[in-house]
Amino acid sequence: MNVDDIKREFPIFDDKIQNNDLVYLDSANSSQKPRVVVDRIYDFYTKEFSNVGRSVHYLAVAATNLYEQTRVSVQKYINAKDKDEIVFTKGATEAINLVANTFGQKYLSEGDEVLLTELEHHSNYVPWHFLRKAKNIKIEFAEINDDGDVTLEAIEKKITNKTKIISVSHLSNVTGAILPIKKIVQLAHSKNIPVLIDGCQGAPHLKLDMQDIDCDFYAISGHKMYGPTGIGVLYAKKKWLEDLPPYQGGGGMINEVKKEGITYGELPNKYEAGTMATAQVIAFNESIKFMEKIGIQNIEKHEKELLDYGLEKLKKNNSINIIGNPREKGGVISFTIEGVHPHDIATILDEDGVAIRAGHHCCQILHDKLNLPATARASFGVYNTKDDIDKLDEAINKCKKIFNL
Amino acid sequence: MDLKDLYQEIILDHGKNPRNLGKFDNYNKDEDIAFEGHGCAISMASASIMTDMVRGKEEKEVKEIVADFIGMIKEKDSLETNILKDDEKTKLMSLSGVKQYPMRVKCATLSWHTLTSALDNSDQVVKTEE
Numbered sequence: 122m123n124v125d126d127i128k129r130e131f132p133i134f135d136d137k138i139q140n141n142d143l144v145y146l147d148s149a150n151s152s153q154k155p156r157v158v159v160d161r162i163y164d165f166y167t168k169e170f171s172n173v174g175r176s177v178h179y180l181a182v183a184a185t186n187l188y189e190q191t192r193v194s195v196q197k198y199i200n201a202k203d204k205d206e207i208v209f210t211k212g213a214t215e216a217i218n219l220v221a222n223t224f225g226q227k228y229l230s231e232g233d234e235v236l237l238t239e240l241e242h243h244s245n246y247v248p249w250h251f252l253r254k255a256k257n258i259k260i261e262f263a264e265i266n267d268d269g270d271v272t273l274e275a276i277e278k279k280i281t282n283k284t285k286i287i288s289v290s291h292l293s294n295v296t297g298a299i300l301p302i303k304k305i306v307q308l309a310h311s312k313n314i315p316v317l318i319d320g321c322q323g324a325p326h327l328k329l330d331m332q333d334i335d336c337d338f339y340a341i342s343g344h345k346m347y348g349p350t351g352i353g354v355l356y357a358k359k360k361w362l363e364d365l366p367p368y369q370g371g372g373g374m375i376n377e378v379k380k381e382g383i384t385y386g387e388l389p390n391k392y393e394a395g396t397m398a399t400a401q402v403i404a405f406n407e408s409i410k411f412m413e414k415i416g417i418q419n420i421e422k423h424e425k426e427l428l429d430y431g432l433e434k435l436k437k438n439n440s441i442n443i444i445g446n447p448r449e450k451g452g453v454i455s456f457t458i459e460g461v462h463p464h465d466i467a468t469i470l471d472e473d474g475v476a477i478r479a480g481h482h483c484c485q486i487l488h489d490k491l492n493l494p495a496t497a498r499a500s501f502g503v504y505n506t507k508d509d510i511d512k513l514d515e516a517i518n519k520c521k522k523i524f525n526l
Numbered sequence: 527m528d529l530k531d532l533y534q535e536i537i538l539d540h541g542k543n544p545r546n547l548g549k550f551d552n553y554n555k556d557e558d559i560a561f562e563g564h565g566c567a568i569s570m571a572s573a574s575i576m577t578d579m580v581r582g583k584e585e586k587e588v589k590e591i592v593a594d595f596i597g598m599i600k601e602k603d604s605l606e607t608n609i610l611k612d613d614e615k616t617k618l619m620s621l622s623g624v625k626q627y628p629m630r631v632k633c634a635t636l637s638w639h640t641l642t643s644a645l646d647n648s649d650q651v652v653k654t655e656e
Binding site for chain 2 (some may be wrong): 356409460461462463464465468469471494525
């Protein structure tokens with residue numbers, strides 16, 4: 122893959138940002154958008170717009186077809202068995218809330234345990250916390266080790282006969298740890314426990330095969346996959362979507378509505394109440410095509426090269442402390458600089474157009490465990506180059522100079 | 527925007543070596559001031575300079591200084607209170623660099639809101655947003 126060509130497909134890099142060439146190292150937060158995605162939204166609204174699934178006029182039928190085409194593209198991209206296993210949501214957060222809510226309603230009661238890990242993003246903790254409050258369930262956390270990794274053994278240690286569901290990250294947005302999800306699923310299934318994978322950081326960077334992973338649920342964020350905001354995907358095995366109750370009630374998700382009672386629609390409509398983010402879903406198809414065109418293997422290889430180069434470069438830089446050293450690591454480097462708070466690092470780097478994130482990255486449990494109030498984080502996407510990492514390193518040096526380090 | 531306005535020597539000095547940090551070391555005194563916490567250079571420097579500046583002052587005077595400082599960070603170009611000497615005002619004005627960095631304004635004002643809350647004996651959690 123030619124990174125320069127790929128970068129040119131992203132309009133954000135055309136112009137200077139605050140008089141600087143943009144060095145965007147915040148893709149774990151949200152990725153930039155290629156022109157095809159932005160254009161698709163504009164074209165849909167200006168030439169093809171209609172609501173989907175209701176009316177019989179030409180535009181409505183065409184829009185419905187486009188909307189359903191994205192479902193099929195996602196199905197193929199993640200190798201799901203059936204297109205009805207793809208539910209559109211407003212994001213990965215809603216996908217996890219959907220599972221916590223409906224699974225919790227039907228299968229969790231007082232004293233039952235939900236098993237998470239210490240490296241989960243708040244979006245894979247707070248929805249379960251709601252159940253802890255409402256139903257008096259327990260939440261257990263598999264521990265991270267000194268490398269910022271969660272091993273299969275750490276998961277196994279926390280499984281009890283009360284464990285009703287396991288919900289874990291595919292790839293940590295802080296340490297970059299790639300969890301052994303296939304083995305976790307095998308272990309869980311051997312004890313009849315379903316598994317939800319928070320795939321926010323997995324889907325944009327790793328090859329996905331739902332039938333191979335065999336997880337019960339997989340949550341995907343569209344805006345981290347070069348797609349629009351307001352769109353996410355819940356993959357769920359058909360048996361679960363048929364078995365669990367609906368999530369939100371409204372138009373589109375029903376079969377028959379009478380004063381005496383209501384029957385719900387077939388899949389996938391059952392979980393898509395109200396007017397969905399139609400333009401975003403249709404444009405998300407372009408994100409999938411964009412990633413397919415580059416090839417996920419090439420994306421993985423490119424980001425691994427960036428990661429290795431970045432780690433080597435930053436490790437040489439004195440006073441930088443890199444957070445976590447997992448066995449398998451994605452394109453995320455979280456770090457601290459002795460004597461400079463991460464918020465000061467982020468402000469100083471921003472002055473040179475180097476966009477990183479500072480804070481707890483929605484992972485307070487992890488930061489508490491590491492005894493760090495905050496970290497700085499550089500994360501990679503398809504458009505990043507080794508030159509970006511050199512600029513990061515230079516900006517860090519400037520930061521050290523300002524602080525007389 | 528200029529980083530030199532934000533990270534002036536005095537800020538870096540107070541950020542690195544905050545004055546009055548830690549628990550009170552002399553409980554026999556009737557009145558004293560100290561602060562605990564960790565944070566960025568701006569927030570540490572702000573708390574450090576603030577605690578130096580209000581030590582020994584009357585509650586009414588402290589409240590006037592707080593209002594003047596927060597007013598300066600938010601809109602005014604300078605400090606207006608007569609309670610502070612000119613060199614003290616200059617010292618406080620070193621924090622005015624945050625005005626160019628809207629995301630960092632709260633770093634400078636957090637300890638000041640906390641001080642107000644302490645004076646009012648409030649048990650509410652202090653917020654920098656209104």
